[in-house]
Amino acid sequence: MTTGLGGLHPVLVHHIVNTLGWGSLRPLQAEAVGPLVDGDDAVLLAPTAGGKTEAACFPLLSAMEQHRWTGLSVIYVCPLKALLNNLHPRLEGYASWLGRRVGLWHGDTTQSTRRKILRDPPDVLLTTPESLEAMLVSVKVEHGAFFAGLRAVVVDEVHAFAGDDRGWHLLAVLERLTRVTGRQVQRVGLSATVGNPHDLLTWLQGSGRGTRPARVIAPGVDGTPVDPTSVGEIELDYVGSVSNAATVISSLHRGEKRLVFCDSRQLVEELGEALRSRGVTTFLSHASLSVDERRRAELAFAEARDCVIVSTSTLELGIDVGDLDRVIQINAPGSVASFLQRLGRTGRRAGTVRNCLFLAIRRDQVAWTAGLLLLWSRGFVEPVTAPPQPRHIVAQQLLALALQENRVGDRLWVEGWNGLAPFDRGAEPILRHLVDNGFLDRDGDMLFIGPAAEQRFGRRHFMDMTAVFTAPPQFTVLHGRREIGRTDPALLTEKVEGPRLLLLGGRSWKVGWIDWKRRRCFVEEATGGGKARWHNPGLTGASMELSRAVRDVLLGSDPPVRMTQRAHRALAEEREDASSTVHPGGTVVARDGTDVRWWTWAGHRANATLASTLSELTDAAQRVDDASIRLRTDVTVRMWRAALTDAAERLCLPEVDERALAGLKFNEALPHTLATATLAARLADLDGAAAVLAEPSRFTIVRG
Known part of the structure; x- marks a missing residue:
């Protein structure tokens, strides 16, 4: 295995030295050359601006020449269209040194450009997972021919994908691409610093984990405490x-x-x-x-x-x-x-x-x-973990496969994802629900898109089915023909005195006319007084690690950074006010008049789990935050001790508000119980809750 410049194609080396003016590669770039040219799966880890793009692209361009790849050979996936737009000219320049071409395909790409790409595929295609999905389900794309030469996929900002449902969607789409190409496709992830890079690599490999060479390449990233x-x-x-x-x-x-x-x-x-x-x-x-x-x-x-x-x-x-x-x-x-x-x-x-x-x-x-x-x-960086039990993504993928193949065998569908869980036989209850409720129709032993899926997701050639998030409804704000942005409809319906003023783009606007049917709002410039507000569903609060670090600060630990006198005074006041809510020996139950709270400092998800488990003692609204759980006003020490006796053996998932299901896209394609169970699992932190229950707790009275 050759590392550094010596392992790259000579023409690339010439331009790296003479066009870019680089005398050598950075450590990450040098270490990545050998494994990537040899076809290994990898996660390349480096801070922002650490040269990750070149660390992936130079070796893959060299492999492209060395192995004489033709047609569309490399797909480069990003989470944001703006990031793709930003990368396109740079990668286009690198590829041109070897006479290769780079294309760009996302939601803003024109139809004429797409037709050109389909007629004459580039060597490298920059795209999003949603656009890849759209290509797979489109009748305009000849999948077998277009993806026939695919050899490698680069996933930029892979940690941003892996931590939410877009990651599950991306993994499923990559497995379906593997089926289309008929070969294993090299997977390379580019990531900022994360706490569990080897787990991230295992996740990225999908069904190929354990069967293909794979390595984390992260020179100088070792997780030691920071100076x-x-x-x-x-x-x-x-x-x-x-x-x-x-x-x-x-x-x-x-x-x-x-x-x-x-x-x-x-x-x-x-x-x-x-x-x-x-x-x-x-x-x-x-x-x-x-x-x-x-x-x-x-x-x-x-x-x-x-x-x-x-x-x-x-x-x-x-x-x-x-x-x-x-x-x-x-x-x-x-x-x-x-x-x-x-x-x-x-x-x-x-x-x-x-x-x-x-x-x-x-x-x-x-x-x-x-x-x-x-x-x-302390050297801590959060581990990236995929959201548990993505049953709604399984439902979406079953529908997408039926669209891609026109019809699929009721026994053969499971092969679409190469055995990758949860898109395997474990998905059969979801499949039965789709058939029973008309999302899929059956003809003998073949399945195809049913009327319920046509009605719910069929708009614009099923484009609504390629995105895994439900965007909250917003109104488009227009100044003449110029679109400024989008605003929350609540600002257009709440009662106001005088003119209705919006704040958008850092400027105030006076609302003139509202087109309720088309969700458009026409405005004129105003001199000030505008309001801005958006609904932010699905926020899960702080982690246990961060909440416990805040407790350490309130107990006297200072971060080794510069703090102004104002910050020191404010922190001293916070410590004084929090003196009854923190204790180095465990958690605190504090009574302040009629307000009784259990100060766990365990993070929102662990607290939600504890509130559900101890529902007989918690406030009717089960109000929790990152630091505490509100308890009933009549809780006594005896009641408290009795409730905690066996709590660790009967931990419960948090209660799910029915309204929250609206934010789980494709939830209507799931049995209600499974949709609710999916959300509950994502709101829970069972390990954190168990750790809190293992700690001592003490009662204090702040004011009678």
Whole structure:
């Protein structure tokens, strides 16, 4: 096995040295050459801007020449269309050195471009899992011919897929591609730092796990505790409000390019408006802004200097927005992994260091940010785990296979995914439900799409069936013919005094006319006063590890980063207020008047599991958060001890609100009990709940 430049095709080496001006490859790129040229499956692990794209593409382009691959040979999958658009010119340039071509196919690709790709396939195709699914079910794509030469699939940001249902969908589509090609296809995942890279690789291999050579390539990533002084400049400040955050951002780092991350679209809008009112050149990026608005903002930001772009996690992944000077985080992200992604956006230019300034706009967020940084300093990164029991994706895949094949044998369908669970014989109850309820029809021993599937998913040639998420209904906001973005319909129906004002794109708009049937809203410019709000279903709260780190902070542990005097004072106040809710020896049940709470500091999912298990003692609404569970007001120590006696042996899944099923796409293609069980399993943390029950608990009275 040859590593480094010596293992690459000579023409590639010539251009790497002379066109790119690289004297050598980075460690990740050098180590990846041999395994990838030899056809091994792999996960390439490196921080943001670690050269992962080249680490995958240079060896695969070399293998393409060495083995004389023809036709569509490599599929490069990304989670975001914007990331594909960003990568396309770069990969196109690399492939052109060898006389090879790169194509781009996603939801915004024109029909004429798609027809051209189908007539004359490129060597490399950049796409999304949803577009791959659409190709497989389309009558316009000759699957056998189009995918006949496929040899390798690269999955960029594989950790972003693996942690949600898009990962299950991607795995299933890759198995179906393997059936179409008639051969095993090499799988290469590119990932930011995760806590369980070997598990991630096993997951990515799908049905091929244990049968193909596979390796994690991650030089310099070993999970040892972090020395913050070697990482860069990390600082925590407490500012108390969005307005104060805007004042700090507008006065600090003038003349520099700053990327500000927020945890919600509403906060992005409010901060963007506040920065603009202070004369700061500001751009915005979030999922409810139109594609054109985001593209204009990202392009302008990439070309500007003294400016700020405010974003949700849409810019956390590897989209290039130019050379950043600073990253600023409002409050704390939900995970160490997200922090590392965001930190990695800085320090790319020679002579600069990675940096992140945290601005807490609520006092409690000082403790949660400190907890996150404490967890990071210990070398912890969250493991990526696939959501359990994806029965709704199984239902979607059974329908998709019937579409792809026109009809499928009622005994042979199981071969469609090469035995990969849960798309194996265990799916038979779901298949029976689909047949019994008209989603699939039966003709002898053959199955095909039924009337219920036609009615529910058949719009636009079944395009609604290629995406595994249900987007909440939103209204398109138009200024003349220009689309600004989308807003929550609640803002258009709530009672208001005077004109109805929206905040979108960092500007206020006065609502003129609403087209209720077509879900469109026409607006005019306004001088201020707009409101922004979006419904965010499915949020599962903080993890047990993060919640416990926050408890450690409240008990006196400080993260080894710089904290301003304001942050120190706020944290001291938080510790004083929390003195009755934390104890180093276990959990605390605290009574404050009529409010009785069990302070577990175990994370939302473990607390939801405990609340369900101890339902006889919990508040009727079973209100839980990341740190506590609300109990009945009449709970006594004796009742408490009795309930805990055998609780560990009778752990229950959390109760599921019927309204939550609407967010589980394809739930109507499942038996109601299975759809409910799927959601309950995803809301639970049985191990975390058991760990809490094994700890001592003590009663305290704050006020009588």
